[in-house]
Amino acid sequence: MLTAEQQQEIIATNDQALEKLARQWRDPRTGQLEPDLEVAVRQMVCDYFSVPGCCNDAFERNICELQEAAEEASPHSPHG
Numbered sequence: 001m002l003t004a005e006q007q008q009e010i011i012a013t014n015d016q017a018l019e020k021l022a023r024q025w026r027d028p029r030t031g032q033l034e035p036d037l038e039v040a041v042r043q044m045v046c047d048y049f050s051v052p053g054c055c056n057d058a059f060e061r062n063i064c065e066l067q068e069a070a071e072e073a074s075p076h077s078p079h080g
Contacts, residue, residue: 018041019037022037022040023037023040025040025041025044027043028047042060042063043060045063046060046063
């Protein structure tokens with residue numbers, strides 16, 4: 001079992017890696033980079049898990065709702 005410090009270090013490293021990747025995400029319709037990190041991460045997740053031909057708007061809406069629920073449940077959230 002890893003120590004709490006080791007776990008936090010891994011989480012920080014993972015966060016940095018995800019942010020670096022998200023900053024490189026480009027909208028496939030426009031070719032433009034997404035400046036909003038949260039939007040870029042959400043788009044990456046939607047792109048990765050979406051099924052071709054399915055309604056991506058509904059999938060993205062579900063991702064947003066899950067994100068909002070997680071934020072509300074977080075002890076760090078003003079809603080939690």
